Amino acid sequence: MTHRKAFEALDTTHRDITGVEMPFGGKVMILGGDFRQVLPVVPHGSKAQMIDACIVKSLLWNVIKILPLKHNMRAQQDPKFADFLLRVRDGNEPFVQDDMIRIPDALVIPWVGDESLGQLIASIFPGLEDIAFDSSYMVDRAIITPRNEDVAWTS
Structure with missing residues (x-):
């Protein structure tokens, strides 16, 4: 949920401190989460502004190596929830209004x-x-x- 500009500022800060002109000053950064599920918060922002705030829109994205999880622990315990997340991720969950999806009653x-x-x-x-x-x-x-x-x- 972090705005890409925060990552870019952290990158600049690390480069300045270390004097190393590599992403994040040559330091290994580990990011967790699924940017497709949780967009950055942009107060009163449009959908386009929220998407623009994502790290995938940063120049840093080209140097990020994605290491996918091998086992989704929640999916093993709750296959219906896992299927719901996959449908949302793949854009297969039906919209109820504009870009809104209906959250299953069991989650509300x-x-x-x-x-x-x-x-x-x-x-x-x-x-x-x-x-x-x-x-x-x-x-x-x-x-x-x-x-x-x-x-x-x-x-």
């Missing part, structure tokens, strides 16, 4: 007010009160959102 918690947030947290972090300080429990779970204000916790 309908918004009906503040209790929906509690339901989301309970589904991602079941038994949180009893096990919140167990690092192995926390490391396997996440709620991802593109904006910090969406996850601001107030008590």
